[in-house]
Amino acid sequence: xxxxxxxxxxxxxxxxxxxxxxxxxxxxxxxxxxxxxxxxxxxxxxxxxxxxxxxxxxxxxxxxxxxxxxxxxxxxxxxxxxxxxxxxxxxxxxxxxxxxxxxxxxxxxxxxxxxxxxxxxxxxxxxxxxxxxxxx
Numbered sequence: 317x318x319x320x321x322x323x324x325x326x327x328x329x330x331x332x333x334x335x336x337x338x339x340x341x342x343x344x345x346x347x348x349x350x351x352x353x354x355x356x357x358x359x360x361x362x363x364x365x366x367x368x369x370x371x372x373x374x375x376x377x378x379x380x381x382x383x384x385x386x387x388x389x390x391x392x393x394x395x396x397x398x399x400x401x402x403x404x405x406x407x408x409x410x411x412x413x414x415x416x417x418x419x420x421x422x423x424x425x426x427x428x429x430x431x432x433x434x435x436x437x438x439x440x441x442x443x444x445x446x447x448x449x450x451x452x
Contacts, residue, residue: 321357327364327382334370357392377407 318332334351338344352370356362360374363382374380375392385399395404 317351317353319353319355321355321360321376323359324356325361327362327366329365330362331367333367336370379407 317334320326332354334354335349336352338348338350354368354370355373356368357374357376357378359377360380361378362368362374362380363384365383366380367385368374368380369385369387372386372389374386374390375394377393378390379395380386380390380401381395381397381404383399384397384401386396386401388401390396390401391403393407395407396402397404
């Protein structure tokens, strides 16, 4: 079972593997398979082609880098990358401040093409989209 919290972003080609095969050869001969749940808490971002293995919990606000293989729990507010996934760093209040500053700059630059991007959503300007699709 895979449990996804609220506002979870999952990139393309992400794999969730809950099935676990026994190490004991006799058990494998009997085709015994069991599952370990995966829990992804709120506001997690999982980059493309990441692999999440059974028995793992990814904590709130964590980021899993593209291509990472998560074999152990990920603490909240943590960025993990690599194979196997390792902690790159913690996410801090400073990160949020930098993001808000960058977002404010982009709002002015992109206003003619896109609506203001809100946290977790970015609404495409439908009139611009209609104009561009008519040109194609």
